[in-house]
Amino acid sequence: TYLSAKAPVFIAPAMDLDMFAHPSTTRNLELLRSYGNHIIEPASGELASHLVGKGRMEEPEVIASVLDRFFDCGMSLAGKHIMITAGPTYEKIDPVRFIGNYSSGKMGYAIAVEAASRGADVTIVSGPVALKAVNPRIKVVDVESAREMLEACERIFPSCDIAIMCAAVADYAPAHPADRKIKREHNDLPVIELVKNPDIAATLGAMKKPGQRLVGFALETDNEMSNALHKLKAKNLNMIVMNSLRDKGAGFRTDTNKVTIYKLDGGELHFDMKSKREVASDIIDTLLSL
Ligand code: C5P
Numbered sequence: 001t002y003l004s005a006k007a008p009v010f011i012a013p014a015m016d017l018d019m020f021a022h023p024s025t026t027r028n029l030e031l032l033r034s035y036g037n038h039i040i041e042p043a044s045g046e047l048a049s050h051l052v053g054k055g056r057m058e059e060p061e062v063i064a065s066v067l068d069r070f071f072d073c074g075m076s077l078a079g080k081h082i083m084i085t086a087g088p089t090y091e092k093i094d095p096v097r098f099i100g101n102y103s104s105g106k107m108g109y110a111i112a113v114e115a116a117s118r119g120a121d122v123t124i125v126s127g128p129v130a131l132k133a134v135n136p137r138i139k140v141v142d143v144e145s146a147r148e149m150l151e152a153c154e155r156i157f158p159s160c161d162i163a164i165m166c167a168a169v170a171d172y173a174p175a176h177p178a179d180r181k182i183k184r185e186h187n188d189l190p191v192i193e194l195v196k197n198p199d200i201a202a203t204l205g206a207m208k209k210p211g212q213r214l215v216g217f218a219l220e221t222d223n224e225m226s227n228a229l230h231k232l233k234a235k236n237l238n239m240i241v242m243n244s245l246r247d248k249g250a251g252f253r254t255d256t257n258k259v260t261i262y263k264l265d266g267g268e269l270h271f272d273m274k275s276k277r278e279v280a281s282d283i284i285d286t287l288l289s290l
Contacts (some may be wrong), residue, residue: 010067011057012040020055033277036117036135037052040066057260061135076288078119083160084108085153085167085200087127088144093192094178102169102252105129107217107276108166109179112138114280123160125152127167146170146197156203157212162287164215167199168252173197205236215287218242228262238290239263249273261286 011032018273019025033039040058086108090098109131112122116137124133127149133140141156143149146169157163167238172194182190201216204268208214216237218228221244228242242260243250250258250273261283271282 008038008070009062010038010040010070012063013055015055016056017053017055020053022216029223033135034113034132036137038066038070039115052242060212075247076118077115077284079157080120080161081123082112082115082120083123083153083156083258084112084115084123084125085125085149085163085165085169086112087129087131087183088168089127089149089170089197090144090172091176091197092145093174093175094180094182096181097171098169099126099174101170102104103127103129103168104253105131106253106255107279108164109133110276111164111166111280111283114277114284119282125149125167126205129179146173146200150198150200150203153200153204154207157207160212163204164283165204166217167200168219169200170197177209199235201231201237202235208236213287213290215283216240218246221245225260225262232262232264237264239286245265245272259283263290 011029013020013025013029015025028040036111040063042056042058082125087105088101088103090100092098105126108124108126109129110182112124112133115137116122116135120273122138123137126140126142128144128152141152143152149167149169153163175193175195201214214235214237216231216235218224218231218240220242224242228240230239231237240262242262243257247258249256255276256273257276257279259271259279260283261269263272263286269286271279274282
């Protein structure tokens with residue numbers, strides 16, 4: 001029934017701990033999630049406090065309320081085109097080496113899956129990541145460097161209602177990438193001269209037309225709030241999602257995130273640590289409230 005279902009599918013796993021912990025269950029749930037299905041399960045925080053095992057079915061009232069919410073606002077993004085930048089950029093040093101960063105793309109891809117499950121047509125402009133988007137409403141444009149990402153964004157943004165800038169774009173790129181592999185037999189230590197990369201979010205901020213919404217991210221380690229508020233204004237964003245690397249379980253490569261969202265109208269929303277898919281849902285709910 002599932003394999004031939006064309007409608008959105010909700011899954012509420014109900015099994016014992018060993019079955020739930022089995023790698024085949026974990027892998028299948030991950031796959032189902034990446035296809036844009038909705039997995040309904042008790043939050044892990046709740047489990048600890050109630051002393052019940054993983055795999056326990058979510059309370060029927062909660063399942064019903066998730067469905068209620070879906071039918072209230074489920075397709076609220078139908079007809080909207082959303083562009084999302086995700087992952088790192090690679091800046092070429094020579095044919096085998098690059099400057100990059102630890103971004104996994106998980107947050108951007110989670111937002112894409114959430115937006116697609118609410119009916120949006122999504123384009124991910126993706127740096128090199130190990131993730132795949134399988135939802136038919138998600139299109140992926142693969143890029144490598146910040147310059148390539150900028151070109152793709154400038155081309156796609158004019159047809160978008162919303163752009164969400166999740167990518168960890170390298171700030172600098174080698175000024176003169178070598179055509180051939182740089183050899184080790186140098187008497188002097190090699191020096192890589194860098195040039196500044198374009199700010200993609202700020203470029204789109206300057207292109208933004210009335211009715212278009214632009215969302216940025218700020219990954220901070222200190223002075224979080226003032227840095228985030230500065231970026232919100234400087235890049236002409238409508239809202240900015242701030243995560244602090246000081247919070248364990250937030251930021252790069254994790255499956256969870258803890259964010260604060262600052263809106264241009266001065267509003268700010270603080271969220272608890274959640275899965276990136278739930279954070280994606282909070283981000284889209286906030287975006288729809290603007
Ligand atoms: O200035 P900072 O890099 O901290 O800003 C982060 C925000 O700007 C993120 O939304 C990021 O995707 C975006 N950004 C960008 N192009 C850059 C640098 C950052 O789009 N070159």
